[in-house]
Amino acid sequence: MYKRVPSRDLVDGFDREEILGQSQNGVWNDIGNPSWKRPLPHVLVATMTSFLFGYHLGVVNDTLESISLDLGFSGSTMAEGLVVSTCLGGAFLGSIFSGWIADGLGRRRAFQLSALPMILGASMSATTSGLEGMLLGRFFVGTGMGVGPPVAALYVSEVSPAFVRGTYGSFTQIATCFGLMAALFIGIPAKKVLGWWRVCFWVSAIPAALLALLMEFSAESPHWLFKKGRIAETEEELERLFGASHVKSMMAEMSKSEKGDELDVKCSELLHVPHSRVVFIGSVLFALQQLSGINAVFYFSSTVFKSAGVPSDIGNMCVGVVNISGSIVAMILMDRLGRKLLILWSFLGMAVAMGFQVIAGSNDFPDFVKLYLSIGGMLLFVLTFSLGAGPVPSLLLSEIFPNRIRAKAMAVCMAVHWVINFFVGLLFLHLLELLGPQILYTIFASFCLIAVAFVKKNVVETKGKSLQEIEMALLPAV
Incomplete structure (x- = not known):
């Protein structure tokens, strides 16, 4: 249907002086930043x-008890665990194919396709x-x-101007926090109102339907269309x-960074030079994000609050408010301090916080101090x-992956994320009982410190750079 135009022909077809207004040293004259309002x-x-x-x-946080009573599996921890973890298994499967879907159908159609099983699944659960039926x-x-989520990270990075890409990239983390809250x-009335848990599932079909509808009127990724x-x-x-006013300069920039005319990339290519290094960095970042213990903390938060005499719903709301507050601050700082500095201090702060948990497990302090x-x-x-550590990895990876492999590389890294997430959730309580809180939290703190060293050595700063500038800078190194 469409004829591929070689990069060199595309560049030659542009009136370079009209587009770039190049100075004597060949640097493009600044024509100003694009409007942040358009995208x-x-x-x-x-x-x-x-x-x-x-x-x-x-x-399922506040509704699981009601669901188990209504569906007749109350008291079965295996069944309750399946209700939670089946979703993670589906997410792993979806993440594997997300790159091929995004590359094959485009970003907009990938969003719409992701909305359909969420509508169908929510309806079946309700x-x-x-x-x-609940598990299916x-x-x-x-x-x-x-x-x-991986398609969202791709899309946001590809439609955002460089000077606000970090801010817009933080929107995905903030949206996730709002979704949790x-x-x-x-779900608060679920324990008192019979069958309320069904309403909770029905409600989720509304934003899923809106996503599918509004994507029909949204822009397609120019990077995908160019590819x-x-x-x-x-x-x-x-x-x-x-x-x-920015079209011709961006077209010239995209054509300059395009390194070949092939439309597809094989999965095996991600494991070899020149792409293996960035895929390795991305996979390790997502693995360390999960091995830091963040989901274990979320899973265990209700128990900690109950021991302090705080109702679990109030405690969970406190966690949600803190999560959103930090994400908003990250949104403000992302394009000012940069990605690398934020994630370095983030992992370091998480290590310190885990140190507090280790001290709390000691018998050398009064109970109220430990609490x-x-x-x-x-x-x-x-x-x-x-x-x-929450918002940066997905944004950073969508920036450092070359256009040709971006979708599939994100799919591979997200698959790693889901695998580690699954095993942390599966083994956390068992390891807590086997090793005790002090040893387990020390392990989590150690992973946070390993993450600090890894980021310092391997992660490049991408603040304020276009995707093409980042790609051109990284290609010689890999």
Whole structure:
């Protein structure tokens, strides 16, 4: 349907003096930053998938007890665990195929496709009369969750101007936090109102349907269109997102960074030079993010608050507020301090917070001191995580991966994320009983310090640079 235009022909077809106004040293004259307002509506629509991601992670938090009673598996920890973990299994499967879907169908269609199983799965969970229907519904929801977030990271980075890309990239983390809080808030009546848990699942179908509908009116990624050789459409979307005055310079920049005319990339290529290094960095970052113990802290937060005499719903809301507050601060600082500095201090702060948890497990302090250290350490851990280790990895990876491999490399890294997430959730309580809190939290703190060293050595700063500038800078190194 579309003829691929070689990069050199595309560059030669531009009037370079008209586009660039080059100075004597060959540097492009600054024509000003694009408007940040143009891409904002498209970014907000894309972050709805992150809202759904957070909502479905939290929807069974307060409702699981009611669900187990109504569906007849109350008291079965295995069945309750399956209701939670089946969603993670579906997410792993969805994340594996997300790159191929995003590359094959485009970013907009990938969003719409991710919304369909979330609508179907939520409807099945809301209407089921048995455990089997609940598990099947959760699995369908999980596949949508697996596809959506990596595509959202790609899309936001590809439609955002460089000077606000960090800010817009933080929107996905904030949306996830709002989704978690919405699920906790809507689930409050579940323990008192018979069948309310069904309403909680029905509610999630509304934003999923809105995502599918509004994506029909959103812009397609110019980078994907350019990769497919659809030059006229690329120019149209660039004008829609950044304004007519920036179209030609961006087209020239994209053509300069394009290193080949192949439209597809094999999975095996991600494991070899020149792409293996950036894929390794991305996979390790996501692995360390999960091995830091963040999800273990979330899973265990209710128990900590109960021991302090704080109702679990109030405690969970406190965690949610801290998480959102940190994410908003990260959004403000992302394009000022840079990605690398935020994630370095974030992991370091998480190590300190885990140190408080280790001290809280000691018998050398009064009970009230240990309780304050435990709660304070947990909230500090969530806060420092939301400042960097939470929002930065997905944004950073969508920036450092070359256009040709971006979608599939993100899929591989997200698959690593889900595998580690699954095993941390599966083994945390067993290891806590086997090793004790002091040893286990020391292990988590050690992973945080390993992350600091890894980031310092391997992560490059991407603040304020276009995706093409980042790609051109990294290619010689890899």
